[in-house]
Amino acid sequence: MTDPVLPDLWLDWCAVTGTPVDRRDEATLGRFVLQAAPSRKLLNTLRLAPLATAPAWPPALRGDATALSQLVHGGTSRINDPDVHWITRLRLRRLVFAAVLLAPANQGGLGLSRIQARGLTPGRLQSLRPVIGRTADEASCPACAVWSWLDVIGTNNDWSQDALRALGHHRDPAGGEVHRHERDDPSHGWLDWPDHPNLLPAIDQWGYLDRYGSLHPSSLSSLVHAIETLADARIAPARPASVEPVSAPPRITAEEEAAILARADELNARVARILKEYS
Structure with a gap:
């Protein structure tokens, strides 16, 4: 089934005026x-057009x-895992970026269809960025996730695989004075991300x-499936720290902990497998 596509002129106007794309009452249309x-x-x-926006967003997450x-937070946690391979880390950044493009406006996304996401140009993304969601927690911030992917795109424009590999090894430490999206856009020389021909490339x-x-x-479509899998992984808590306070009372039994970690490993493996198979 073909995704319904809202006109680009409408999307641009909504971005400039801060109007939700699904607010189509007569007063709004008059303006x-x-x-x-x-x-x-x-x-x-x-x-x-149907009022339901974000046609590519998984129904279970609507x-x-x-x-x-929460999905951005889960993706950031995996990106910051030192055991994650650098290529998988790049694919995770692209996955989270794609999630921001596809998620509905009431969640902080752009609500694009598959067709619009694949054809998104740097100029159009720049005009839409002001309406992308922000959160107090940098690790959960959709705008920061977009910033990090644009860093990858700009690096790729320099045709330096060594630089891209170094960025793949980079993680996104949070807790600074300002969020990533509040900084200047990443710059890598005379060719930066606005000059990159496409924003959702294969890896x-x-x-x-x-x-x-x-x-x-x-x-x-497989990335959408990976988004569902990553969202499913939210039920698995992070691995406990290697050092626990001596006085901290046990919260779960050893059997329960083993089951939780096994579930987390299974979900992480599923996400990595999907990203690798459909690079």
Whole structure:
């Protein structure tokens, strides 16, 4: 089934005015007509389009307003795991970025369809960035996740695999004075992320990013499946710290802890397998 696609003029106007893309009452459409002068055909498309936004977002995640921020937090936790391979870390950054593109506006995402996400240009993303969600916790912040992926894209534009590998090994420490998205955009020389031809590239088995072609539609669908899997992993708590306070009372039995960690390992393996298979 083909995803419903909202007109780009409407999406741009919503981004500039801060209007939710699913707010299409007559008063809002009246302002849109006065400010953007859409065609009658485009206006009819908006009136007839289903109000349900984010057509590619997994249905199981639609009812939870915190689903995207929790998913970003889960992705950040895995990115910061020192045992994660650098290529998997790059794929996780792309996965979280894709989640921000696809998630509904009420969760802090852009609510794009698969077609719009694959065809997203740097210029259009720049105009949409002000409406991307922010959270107090940097590790959960969708805008910070976008910033980190743009760092990857800008590095890839320099054609330096060594630099990209170094960035793949980099993690996103939180707790600084300002969030990543509040800093200047990452800059890597005379070619930066706004000059990159595509924003959702394939990543091959050696960690190379395709500069000119976006992900195949089936690969993007697999990323959506990986988003569901990563969201499912939220039920598995992080591994306990290696050093516990002596006075801390035991909260779970050894058998329960083993079962929880086994579940976490299983889910982590599933995410890594999906990312590797559909790079």
